[in-house]
Amino acid sequence: xxxxxxxxxxxxIIGATEDSxxxxxxxxxxxxRNPKLTAKIYPVSxxxxxxxxxxxYPSILKVxxxxxxxxxxxxxxxxxxxxxxxxxxQVKRIxxxxxxxxxxxxxxxxxxxxxxxxCRQAGIRLIGPNCVGIxxxxxxxxxxxxxxxxxxxxxxxxxxxxxxxxxxDGLKWNDLxxxxxxxxxxxxxxxxxxxxxxxxxxxxxQVVAIYLESVSDGKAFYRVMKEIAPxxxxxxxxxxxxxxxxxxxxxxxxxxxxxxxVLKAAVEQAGGIICEDIEDYITTLKxxxxxxxxxxxxxxxxxxxxxxxxxxxxxxxxxxxxLAEFSPHLKNKLKPLVIDLVQIVNPLDMIAGANxxxxxxxxKAMLEEDSGIDIVIACxxxxxxxxxxxERNLQGMIRAWDETGRKKPLIPLLVFxxxxxxxxxxxxxxxxxxYSSPHxxxxxxxxxxxxxxxxxxKKNIKSFN
Amino acid sequence: xxxxxxxxxxxxIIGATEDSxxxxxxxxxxxxRNPKLTAKIYPVSxxxxxxxxxxxYPSILKVxxxxxxxxxxxxxxxxxxxxxxxxxxQVKRIxxxxxxxxxxxxxxxxxxxxxxxxCRQAGIRLIGPNCVGIxxxxxxxxxxxxxxxxxxxxxxxxxxxxxxxxxxDGLKWNDLxxxxxxxxxxxxxxxxxxxxxxxxxxxxxQVVAIYLESVSDGKAFYRVMKEIAPxxxxxxxxxxxxxxxxxxxxxxxxxxxxxxxVLKAAVEQAGGIICEDIEDYITTLKxxxxxxxxxxxxxxxxxxxxxxxxxxxxxxxxxxxxLAEFSPHLKNKLKPLVIDLVQIVNPLDMIAGANxxxxxxxxKAMLEEDSGIDIVIACxxxxxxxxxxxERNLQGMIRAWDETGRKKPLIPLLVFxxxxxxxxxxxxxxxxxxYSSPHxxxxxxxxxxxxxxxxxxKKNIKSFN
Numbered sequence: 001x002x003x004x005x006x007x008x009x010x011x012x013i014i015g016a017t018e019d020s021x022x023x024x025x026x027x028x029x030x031x032x033r034n035p036k037l038t039a040k041i042y043p044v045s046x047x048x049x050x051x052x053x054x055x056x057y058p059s060i061l062k063v064x065x066x067x068x069x070x071x072x073x074x075x076x077x078x079x080x081x082x083x084x085x086x087x088x089x090q091v092k093r094i095x096x097x098x099x100x101x102x103x104x105x106x107x108x109x110x111x112x113x114x115x116x117x118x119c120r121q122a123g124i125r126l127i128g129p130n131c132v133g134i135x136x137x138x139x140x141x142x143x144x145x146x147x148x149x150x151x152x153x154x155x156x157x158x159x160x161x162x163x164x165x166x167x168x169d170g171l172k173w174n175d176l177x178x179x180x181x182x183x184x185x186x187x188x189x190x191x192x193x194x195x196x197x198x199x200x201x202x203x204x205x206q207v208v209a210i211y212l213e214s215v216s217d218g219k220a221f222y223r224v225m226k227e228i229a230p231x232x233x234x235x236x237x238x239x240x241x242x243x244x245x246x247x248x249x250x251x252x253x254x255x256x257x258x259x260x261x262v263l264k265a266a267v268e269q270a271g272g273i274i275c276e277d278i279e280d281y282i283t284t285l286k287x288x289x290x291x292x293x294x295x296x297x298x299x300x301x302x303x304x305x306x307x308x309x310x311x312x313x314x315x316x317x318x319x320x321x322x323l324a325e326f327s328p329h330l331k332n333k334l335k336p337l338v339i340d341l342v343q344i345v346n347p348l349d350m351i352a353g354a355n356x357x358x359x360x361x362x363x364k365a366m367l368e369e370d371s372g373i374d375i376v377i378a379c380x381x382x383x384x385x386x387x388x389x390x391e392r393n394l395q396g397m398i399r400a401w402d403e404t405g406r407k408k409p410l411i412p413l414l415v416f417x418x419x420x421x422x423x424x425x426x427x428x429x430x431x432x433x434x435y436s437s438p439h440x441x442x443x444x445x446x447x448x449x450x451x452x453x454x455x456x457x458k459k460n461i462k463s464f465n
Numbered sequence: 466x467x468x469x470x471x472x473x474x475x476x477x478i479i480g481a482t483e484d485s486x487x488x489x490x491x492x493x494x495x496x497x498r499n500p501k502l503t504a505k506i507y508p509v510s511x512x513x514x515x516x517x518x519x520x521x522y523p524s525i526l527k528v529x530x531x532x533x534x535x536x537x538x539x540x541x542x543x544x545x546x547x548x549x550x551x552x553x554x555q556v557k558r559i560x561x562x563x564x565x566x567x568x569x570x571x572x573x574x575x576x577x578x579x580x581x582x583x584c585r586q587a588g589i590r591l592i593g594p595n596c597v598g599i600x601x602x603x604x605x606x607x608x609x610x611x612x613x614x615x616x617x618x619x620x621x622x623x624x625x626x627x628x629x630x631x632x633x634d635g636l637k638w639n640d641l642x643x644x645x646x647x648x649x650x651x652x653x654x655x656x657x658x659x660x661x662x663x664x665x666x667x668x669x670x671q672v673v674a675i676y677l678e679s680v681s682d683g684k685a686f687y688r689v690m691k692e693i694a695p696x697x698x699x700x701x702x703x704x705x706x707x708x709x710x711x712x713x714x715x716x717x718x719x720x721x722x723x724x725x726x727v728l729k730a731a732v733e734q735a736g737g738i739i740c741e742d743i744e745d746y747i748t749t750l751k752x753x754x755x756x757x758x759x760x761x762x763x764x765x766x767x768x769x770x771x772x773x774x775x776x777x778x779x780x781x782x783x784x785x786x787x788l789a790e791f792s793p794h795l796k797n798k799l800k801p802l803v804i805d806l807v808q809i810v811n812p813l814d815m816i817a818g819a820n821x822x823x824x825x826x827x828x829k830a831m832l833e834e835d836s837g838i839d840i841v842i843a844c845x846x847x848x849x850x851x852x853x854x855x856e857r858n859l860q861g862m863i864r865a866w867d868e869t870g871r872k873k874p875l876i877p878l879l880v881f882x883x884x885x886x887x888x889x890x891x892x893x894x895x896x897x898x899x900y901s902s903p904h905x906x907x908x909x910x911x912x913x914x915x916x917x918x919x920x921x922x923k924k925n926i927k928s929f930n
Contacts, residue, residue: 023818026850099816104806132817147849147883160772162817162846169847169882213775239772244788245779248812249771277904278776278880306714307625307704310678311743314710323709341569347713351564352597352627353488381627382634384612385491415743417634418612439742 002190002198005093005127006136006180008068009039011143012060012091014082015073015098016043016051023097024073026145027133028052034148036140040065060089067091071133071143076100076108079129083115087122094119095143096128102186103130103250116188131185132161137178138204150177154285155205157182157195159213160239163278167209170282175428176289179204193217193224200228207288208234209281213249215263222266229271230458233288233451236267236274237281271454273447280443283435287444288451290433291409297449298324300366300373301347304354304393308379308415308438309347315442321449323347327372330365337361347379355388359396367404375409375448377441382417390414391422398430409448413441467655467663470558470592471601471645473533474504476608477525477556479547480538480563481508481516488562489538491610492598493517499613501605507532525554532556536598536608541565541573544594548580552587559584560608561593567651568595568715581653596650597626602643603669615642619750620670622647622660624678625704628743632674635747640893641754644669658682658689665693672753673699674746678714680728687731694736695923698753698916701732701739702746736919738912745908748900752909753916755898756874762914763789765831765838766812769819769858773844773880773903774812780907786914788812792837795830802826812844820853824861832869840874840913842906847882855879856887863895874913878906 011031015024031041032052042063043051050056057063060070060082070091072082076098086094102109112129119126127134133144142148146161149168154176158164161183171177180202182195192212199205208228215221228234240249241260267274275281299316301323303309313323323346326334331344338350338358350358359378366376378397382390394412401410414423416436427434435441476496480489496506497517507528508516515521522528525535525547535556537547541563551559567574577594584591592599598609607613611626614633619641623629626648636642645667647660657677664670673693680686693699705714706725732739740746764786768774778788788811791799796809803815803823815823824843831841843862847855859877866875879888881901892899900906 020852023850100806145850147847158772160770160775162770163772163776165849166770166772166846166880166882169885172883173881211772213772239775239779241779242782244782245775248766248775248778248788250808277780278902279904301713305625305627305631307623307628307631307676307678310625310704310710310713311628313713314704314706315742317707317709323713341565343715381631382612384630385488385610387485415631416638417631418637420634437743439744 002125002194004068005095005125005134006141007139008093010042010065010068011039012042012044012063012067012070013073014044014060014070016045016056018048018051023145027071027073027097027143030142030144030148034140034142038139039141042067060085060091063089069093069095069143072096073098080111080115083118087118087124091124094124094126095131095133096126097131097133097145099130101129102188112186112188119189126189127182128185129188132164132183134183135178135181137180144181144183149181150175152177152179152289153204153206154178154209154289155180155199155202155207156209156211157184157192157199158211159183159192160211163211163239166278167282170278171285174282174286174433176286193220196224196228200231206232207285208232209285210234210236211239212236213239218262218266222270225267225270225272230454234272235281235284235288236272237278238263238274241276271457273450279440283440283443284447286433287447290431291411291448292407293452293455294374294409294448295452296374297452298372298374299377299445300324300326300371300375301377301379302350302362302366303347303379304350304352304383305379305381305415306349308381308413309349311438312377312379312413312441313347315438316445319442319446321442321445324373330371330373333365334362337365352383353386356392356396359393360399363397363410364400364403367400367408367410373408375411375445377411377413377445379413379441381415382419384418389422390417390419391426394423394426394434398432401432411435411441411444413438467590467659469533470560470590470599471606472604473558475507475530475533476504477507477509477528477532477535478538479509479525479535481510481521483513483516488610492536492538492562492608495607495609495613499605499607503604504606505530525550525556528554534558534560534608537561538563545576545580548583552583552589556589559589559591560596560598561591562596562598562610564595566594567653577651577653584654591654592647593650594653597629597648599648600643600646602645609646609648614646615640617642617644617754618669618671619643619674619754620645620664620667621674621676622649622657622664623676624648624657625676628676628704631743632747635743636750639747639751639898641751658685661689661693665696671697672750673697674750675699675701676704677701678704683727683731687735690732690735690737695919699737700746700749700753701737702743703728703739706741736922738915744905748905748908749912751898752912755896756876756913757872758917758920759839759874759913760917761839762917763837763839764842764910765789765791765836765840766842766844767815767827767831768812768844769815769817769848770844770846770880771814773846773878774814776903777842777844777878777906778812780903781910784907784911786907786910789838795836795838798830799827802830817848818851821857821861824858825864828862828875829865829868832865832873832875838873840876840910842876842878842910844878844906846880847884849883854887855882855884856891859888859891859899863897866897876900876906876909878903
């Protein structure tokens with residue numbers, strides 16, 4: 001069972017140290033310094049008898065209690081012996097963080113194969129080697145040498161540890177966080193697919209984020225995707241989409257470019273979302289974390305900037321989306337809300353003088369149940385005149401969203417400008433996403449509609465059965 | 466001469482007011498509050514005798530001195546009379562900020578045509594109507610109602626005022642600024658092309674930024690682009706690339722999608738750079754402002770994160786770029802600089818433990834004259850362990866760049882993460898660009914190589930003549 005990795009009651013760190021220049025120190029202090037974690041921590045070190053205030057043991061065999069999870073950080077040459085000790089100690093789970101195995105040489109590959117085989121025979125599940133580790137924010141466990149995300153509902157499995165770091169920070173900037181994180185390195189036992197299956201079952205993992213560079217068994221991956229994607233938004237980014245990227249990933253299978261096309265089609269067919277770059281990936285995670293799904297695909301746009309409306313329309317069409325035509329009913333509602341110069345068309349350009357009250361009223365008219373609009377894009381550029389502020393316009397939109405029960409997705413496209421810190425402050429406090437470029441807002445629109453389509457398909461299949 | 470608009474010695478503001486809810490106030494205070502501006506300011510107001518501490522005049526005819534530039538902000542219905550007064554006063558240049566002319570109705574179109582004709586007969590050049598105005602940072606003149614950029618060497622002409630705002634703020638975040646800015650609205654007299662031609666002649670305009678939504682005379686625009694682009698990096702973004710975008714821009718010419726393809730081909734043929742979104746546009750302006758051009762197209766990549774190297778390689782290939790093969794000479798130089806686990810290939814993945822000293826040495830090896838590398842991409846993700854910091858790694862790169870005379874372009878790709886504020890601080894202080902995503906870094910690489918190609922072509926043509 002993968003779950004025990006994420007919910008151990010006792011953890012040994014083999015290779016713990018007080019030397020802050022070593023990964024063994026990073027992992028130990030990440031575990032020890034989190035007051036939320038109630039699991040027992042046993043540092044194991046050949047040279048120290050206390051580490052970060054805890055008693056340390058010269059070998060795992062000297063640890064007086066049973067150990068659920070053993071983290072191994074000693075140099076590669078000592079790892080086989082340490083694994084043997086772990087087997088003797090009857091630990092339940094092992095994570096080998098140490099690098100220098102199958103990823104560097106044939107001999108390393110053979111050594112890790114033998115280790116995996118021994119663990120299998122002993123009934124011990126194994127993550128690694130060559131990984132940054134795992135995290136479970138629910139219980140305050142950072143069993144890795146990287147930073148700790150904010151708490152949240154996204155769970156991520158990544159074939160690159162550093163990519164995980166980047167995503168955690170990208171999410172943090174949006175005041176979003178994670179539930180679980182795993183980087184499993186060479187994956188000699190526990191596989192990438194198993195982690196995804198665990199996230200599927202885990203009730204705290206509500207949005208699933210996947211970064212992969214290679215897929216060993218395409219069909220199996222497709223099956224896993226088909227299980228999870230209809231139930232949970234599942235967002236995939238593949239590094240190594242091109243021949244150059246594959247080469248950089250150290251992968252040398254044939255027919256490189258076609259591989260990615262096949263994978264992309266498979267993910268989308270299974271109901272997942274595929275992204276081509278980090279920005280789109282963060283955008284998608286943010287969107288599923290903060291917005292409700294639409295009940296249709298009719299897009300309505302309002303703006304104080306003609307340019308922003310134009311560029312959003314371009315990006316939307318480039319992503320295969322279409323703006324709605326305003327119904328006569330909506331037109332009648334909008335007309336008295338804007339000045340005479342404004343033409344009542346979609347996008348609705350309220351012109352530079354539009355203030356927070358205009359944003360409130362027009363956004364609300366589009367969000368109301370009978371508007372004929374399913375998704376509202378409220379655009380603005382920073383209005384550096386007439387004493388207006390960026391965040392006040394956002395607050396106008398939010399008021400409209402709150403008063404209509406946050407039922408329809410609201411996409412505030414506030415083009416990056418002065419005072420954006422304040423905009424982020426308001427957005428984070430009110431749990432509203434903001435999008436800083438036309439492409440970003442259009443991509444958010446696209447994934448919402450894509451998800452609505454997936455759920456529709458699922459519903460139709462169910463009613464057919 | 467367009468130049469006089471940007472270098473007036475005296476400016477009248479017709480429609481000046483102390484009411485902070487009016488555009489006439491924004492323009493007046495933008496002009497009055499800049500201590501650098503030495504031009505004389507004459508507020509003209511029917512209702513006040515002093516405005517922001519300056520004596521105000523009931524009519525331009527009462528201004529006691531000659532007026533180079535008259536800014537008109539009175540309501541549309543008063544504009545024809547005010548223009549007549551300006552003609553009588555023999556002002557040299559007029560900017561009509563007021564909206565509500567050709568952009569809203571046929572009558573408006575006729576009124577602006579008559580105004581333009583009268584000015585032409587009087588020998589007065591006219592910008593507008595329906596515009597935000599112009600700026601010349603060199604003399605401290607913000608003759609517009611929008612914000613004022615930092616000083617810099619980019620000059621911009623934009624068919625959307627608000628898009629100009631967004632770019633100014635985007636540049637500001639990178640500590641970059643502008644020399645001149647113009648938004649000319651309905652352009653009944655001074656044309657978009659004339660502004661570009663002026664920027665071509667203006668020695669302070671070293672990078673030229675263009676945002677357009679429609680081109681009235683494609684051939685003329687192409688000729689202007691062909692004049693300027695070989696001499697100055699000229700960066701174009703078109704709003705209204707798609708049918709939806711064109712509709713949003715209020716343009717109704719036929720064959721919409723093909724238009725953009727033609728324009729794009731023409732801009733590139735002329736030697737300009739075309740961008741498809743705001744992010745790429747800012748990236749390009751930043752790149753030309755801060756980096757030298759390469760002397761070839763051999764790309765070398767180093768990283769502390771496999772994922773970042775992979776994603777950069779993907780983005781590079783997707784943009785038509787190719788990573789170089791390291792020469793045996795460079796390989797020999799690199800080998801002793803990294804730990805044994807590191808494979809000496811491009812991208813060079815120095816692995817998570819790489820510190821500022823590693824960054825310094827490896828970046829320097831690639832920047833040195835004999836490296837066989839023309840452009841260096843130094844990637845990093847935030848290293849949340851071993852006491853390393855993001856900005857110290859950047860400082861390592863910068864040291865290498867400084868010691869090699871900043872001769873080759875250095876593209877620091879530091880994937881957005883914790884402590885990015887400090888990274889920006891170092892980057893801005895040291896006048897080094899940073900790029901926060903693989904796509905952004907790849908796009909910067911692409912435009913540098915594109916520019917190198919244009920200059921090569923120019924050189925070849927010259928040596929042929």
